[in-house]
Amino acid sequence: MPEKAVTQKALCYIVRNGGLLVFRHTDHSYEEVGVQVPGGTIRPGEAPEDAALREAHEETGLTDFRVVRKLGEAEYDISPLRFEIQRRHIFLMELLEPTPLRWSSQEDHDGTQPPTPFECFWVPLTAGHILQSGQGALLGRIFD
Numbered sequence: 001m002p003e004k005a006v007t008q009k010a011l012c013y014i015v016r017n018g019g020l021l022v023f024r025h026t027d028h029s030y031e032e033v034g035v036q037v038p039g040g041t042i043r044p045g046e047a048p049e050d051a052a053l054r055e056a057h058e059e060t061g062l063t064d065f066r067v068v069r070k071l072g073e074a075e076y077d078i079s080p081l082r083f084e085i086q087r088r089h090i091f092l093m094e095l096l097e098p099t100p101l102r103w104s105s106q107e108d109h110d111g112t113q114p115p116t117p118f119e120c121f122w123v124p125l126t127a128g129h130i131l132q133s134g135q136g137a138l139l140g141r142i143f144d
């Protein structure tokens with residue numbers, strides 16, 4: 001078995017009026033990728049909080065976010081998709097601009113690969129159990 005790399009990730013719990021902002025890949029089925037919260041890899045030298053703000057913008061197309069607080073860290077072994085342990089820095093965030101209930105977005109990957117199309121939408125916080133790959137692990141801490 002390959003040795004597992006540890007990758008630093010930032011995850012965003014963006015909450016408004018009892019709803020959680022999530023997205024799905026429109027070019028893959030739910031069975032393949034599930035429903036996710038915005039997040040991604042922390043770049044070398046980048047603070048986790050800055051990565052959360054960047055990823056929220058890149059995946060939703062929105063710009064007016066504020067980090068409320070860091071909820072903590074959690075580890076997730078994403079094998080066998082990739083032999084890696086994700087060390088996730090999870091942030092509660094607020095969105096300060098209006099949105100529709102659903103909208104299309106895309107991640108451009110800094111032009112290094114074709115854009116990835118997304119559909120963003122709000123789900124009730126009580127439905128957070130639908131998140132893929134343990135992404136909802138710290139949702140309960142929103143209420144601490």
